[in-house]
Amino acid sequence: MRVILNGQVLPVNIRVNRDILITLRSLARTLHWKLDYDTTKELVYISTQNIAQLTERLPAILEEPESTRLTGKxxxxxxxxxxxxxxxxxxxxxxxxxxxxxxxxxxxxxxxxxxxxxxxxxxxxxxxxxxxxxxxxxxxxxxxxxxxxxxxxxxxxxxxxxxxxxxxxxxxxxxxxxxxxxxxxxxxxxxxxxxxxxxxxxxxxxxxxxxxxxxxxxxxxxxxxxxxxxxxxxxxxxxxxxxxxxxxxxxxxxxx
Ligand SMILES: [Zn+2]
Missing domain, CATH: 3.40.630.40 (Zn-dependent exopeptidases)
Incomplete structure (x- = not known):
């Protein structure tokens, strides 16, 4: 699962589980964040500022390579x-x-x-x-x-x-x-x-x-x-x- 905070991809790729989603949801409620997830693409969007920014960067993010480990294969x-x-x-x-x-x-x-x-x-x-x-x-x-x-x-x-x-x-x-x-x-x-x-x-x-x-x-x-x-x-x-x-x-x- 990749986390996109205010339109920036965080450099972590964590395994999704129920506890993490519950924790994120309660943090969001307490701190008035906007939270969205796309479970099929394993993306979590968090916006602490402007809600309109939330998903507009999606195509660019998906194009971004994770690594070049398999280049040439x-x-x-x-x-x-x-x-x-x-x-x-x-x-x-x-x-x-x-x-x-x-x-x-x-x-x-x-x-x-x-x-x-x-x-x-x-x-x-x-x-x-x-x-x-x-x-x-x-x-x-x-x-x-x-x-x-x-x-x-x-x-x-x-x-x-x-x-x-x-x-x-x-x-x-x-x-x-x-x-x-x-x-x-x-x-x-x-x-x-x-x-x-x-x-x-x-x-x-x-x-x-x-x-x-x-x-x-x-x-x-x-x-x-x-x-x-x-x-x-x-x-x-x-x-x-x-x-x-x-x-x-x-x-x-x-x-x-
Ligand atoms: Zn078969």
Whole structure:
């Protein structure tokens, strides 16, 4: 969460929690500040002076980079499924393709703010191969990643199982050491951050991570078939957190 005080971004990026928001709200009441938050963008605006200034600087603030830690890195993000292929359908009927795309776009924002160049296999609810054949779709995504010489390839998914009690996070790779290291960085960051059950880093033979030429992983963020985890995957707050920890895992991988 970033704090904008009288139109200036404070040099802190704190984790949002209920206590902080309650404290801020009561401070604002006591001191006659104007307080506003945008939970999807994780921004808190505080104005101790002129209320009109409050949100007018927003576009400039969002353009401001957080760091240059990932400058020069090209990252290919692959939101799983899309178009006719909905992926799994949740306990309360949310669609995996929508959760994947929303999380991937948030990961993109975070990585870009730290200097990375992002290539998306698709950035709206479509499929790049315009076909319902999942093998062809995967092949098109792989070619895109390979032709762009991306440094890493990250495919984002939701897990699903017949038993709605089953939960947790898994990250798959296709055997090479760098892919396994990337998978471990992302898996650890997600599990620590989200507090989900650690189902581990595993070998997986998914088409996209099998044929991409760079270190590649397939993330199953959580189970869409589990009511609690579906909420995590489909809510603005949960998606933001998932994106934050995936991005942190990627930064850990690059040791920046
Ligand atoms: Zn999937």
């Amino acid at each position: 090209v990252i290919c993000l692959d939101p799983g499924h899309g178009g006719q292929d909905t992926g799994a359908i949740g306990f309360a009927n949310s669609l995996e393709k929508e959760n994947n795309l929303a999380i991937a776009l948030l990961v993109k924002d975070r990585l870009e703010r730290n200097g990375a160049s992002i290539l998306m296999t698709h950035d709206e609810d479509t499929d790049i191969a315009s076909t319902s054949n999942s093998q062809e779709t995967a092949a098109a995504r792989v070619s895109l990643a390979n032709e762009s010489h991306a440094d890493i390839f990250v495919s984002i998914h939701n897990d699903s199982f017949a038993d709605s009690q089953v939960s947790g996070t898994t990250t798959y790779h296709y055997g090479n050491a760098e892919s396994a290291r990337l998978a471990a960085c992302i898996q650890n960051s997600l599990v620590e951050g989200l507090g989900t059950k650690d189902r581990g880093v595993r070998f997986g033979s998914f088409y996209a991570i099998r044929y991409t030429a760079m270190p590649s992983v397939h993330i199953e963020v959580a189970f869409i078939s589990n009511p609690e985890e579906e909420l995590l995957l489909s809510s603005a707050d949960g998606r933001n957190k998932a994106a934050e920890y995936i991005a942190n895992g990627i930064m850990r991988y690059f040791k920046v």
